[in-house]
Amino acid sequence: MKNTADITVLGAGSYGTALAISLASNGHRTMLWGHEPEHIENLKNDKSNEAFLPGIPLPDLLIPEADLATALAASNNVLVVVPSHVFGLVLTQAKPLLRKDSRIVWATKGLEPETGRLIQDVAREVLGDEFPLAVLSGPTFAKELAAGMPTAISIAGTDPQFTKDLVELLHSPKRLRVYANNDFIGLQLGGAVKNVIAIGAGLSDGIGFGANARTALITRGLVELTRLGEALGAQGSTFMGMAGLGDLVLTCTDNQSRNRRFGLALGKGCDVETAQDEIGQVVEGYRNTKEVYTLAKRLGVEMPITEQVYQVLYKGKSPVDAAKELLSREQKSETSSAE
Numbered sequence: 001m002k003n004t005a006d007i008t009v010l011g012a013g014s015y016g017t018a019l020a021i022s023l024a025s026n027g028h029r030t031m032l033w034g035h036e037p038e039h040i041e042n043l044k045n046d047k048s049n050e051a052f053l054p055g056i057p058l059p060d061l062l063i064p065e066a067d068l069a070t071a072l073a074a075s076n077n078v079l080v081v082v083p084s085h086v087f088g089l090v091l092t093q094a095k096p097l098l099r100k101d102s103r104i105v106w107a108t109k110g111l112e113p114e115t116g117r118l119i120q121d122v123a124r125e126v127l128g129d130e131f132p133l134a135v136l137s138g139p140t141f142a143k144e145l146a147a148g149m150p151t152a153i154s155i156a157g158t159d160p161q162f163t164k165d166l167v168e169l170l171h172s173p174k175r176l177r178v179y180a181n182n183d184f185i186g187l188q189l190g191g192a193v194k195n196v197i198a199i200g201a202g203l204s205d206g207i208g209f210g211a212n213a214r215t216a217l218i219t220r221g222l223v224e225l226t227r228l229g230e231a232l233g234a235q236g237s238t239f240m241g242m243a244g245l246g247d248l249v250l251t252c253t254d255n256q257s258r259n260r261r262f263g264l265a266l267g268k269g270c271d272v273e274t275a276q277d278e279i280g281q282v283v284e285g286y287r288n289t290k291e292v293y294t295l296a297k298r299l300g301v302e303m304p305i306t307e308q309v310y311q312v313l314y315k316g317k318s319p320v321d322a323a324k325e326l327l328s329r330e331q332k333s334e335t336s337s338a339e
């Protein structure tokens, strides 16, 4: 009993811990692995994750663990919640330690660094085809989830039984609604592109623009996301759900979003390094912008907001000049079918 669990979570940052709290609060024995033994010792001693979610108690059924082999032997259900730039690395470390019956789900939001590939491609390259895969995506700030505040999320995967089991593990009639979805690609892409648009919304607010500009960015950001998604084989309707519109609204409008705060700081004149240091946690959209931009170029998909965020982050363009360029684009109709 001591070394078994219903699910193992890899990644003891803010979101991995929040999901582990949520699972354990549902009555499931949940192992939480982190790569820093000292950090895991602190979790055990404090019975909270003071570094990432201060003041939120860890339930008794949440077991912090520093040994990856022990964590992966404990359960066949493995939930990966590390930033996208180390996803491949962590999965490579995990692979020789996985059980034959392991099933892998991730809540990582992003694309592979440099290549812009979806996380599913990284997972397949590392693991081959034998393990069922799934993704969790939607508007879920770690702090609110961990505090048991009402939240909704979507899930999709390659194996209907795995998806169903994950819904059972995560769903709580008191706190967390989990929607099953069949668009594996769409859910992954929504989580990556919203990071970029959230930086754009932050830039706009940081410059001093208002609600009109922010809302226009969300709306046209949704159009960009849908265009890219459809080019990759996702269903357009997915982006009207949790992993599209839902996550865009959340991260573009609330200062809990690190991507939005990053954009805000840049819009007020801060440089990239200082803005990242001040946030002190992962700002996925910084790298993601380059990857989404590269992916869009490769597929020939027009993404003007992403393009301007890219110019600000990587080409030294001023946020004001980026905004001017967006505003001065040629007139067009709102729907492509009317063009």
Ligand SMILES: NC(=O)C1=CN([C@@H]2O[C@H](COP(=O)(O)OP(=O)(O)OC[C@H]3O[C@@H](n4cnc5c(N)ncnc54)[C@H](OP(=O)(O)O)[C@@H]3O)[C@@H](O)[C@H]2O)C=CC1
Residues within 6 Å of the ligand: 011, 012, 013, 014, 015, 016, 034, 035, 036, 052, 081, 082, 083, 084, 086, 089, 090, 107, 108, 109, 110, 140, 141, 142, 143, 280, 281, 282, 284
């Ligand atoms: N926070 C949120 O509200 C949400 C986050 N997400 C997504 O979840 C993912 C994780 O983000 P989040 O938890 O917020 O990020 P945090 O910055 O809060 O935590 C990241 C965690 O990953 C750890 N880590 C870094 N490198 C490695 C590695 N090589 N091996 C193992 N662990 C490593 C970090 O450890 P260390 O501190 O030692 O570097 C830290 O514990 C991201 O893709 C994010 O977009 C999705 C929905 C909501």
Ligand SMILES: O=C(CO)COP(=O)(O)O
Residues within 6 Å of the ligand: 109, 138, 139, 140, 141, 142, 195, 198, 247, 250, 251, 256, 257, 258, 259, 260, 282, 283, 284
């Ligand atoms: O993905 C998130 C909420 O759904 C968290 O957003 P940030 O990474 O911008 O903080």
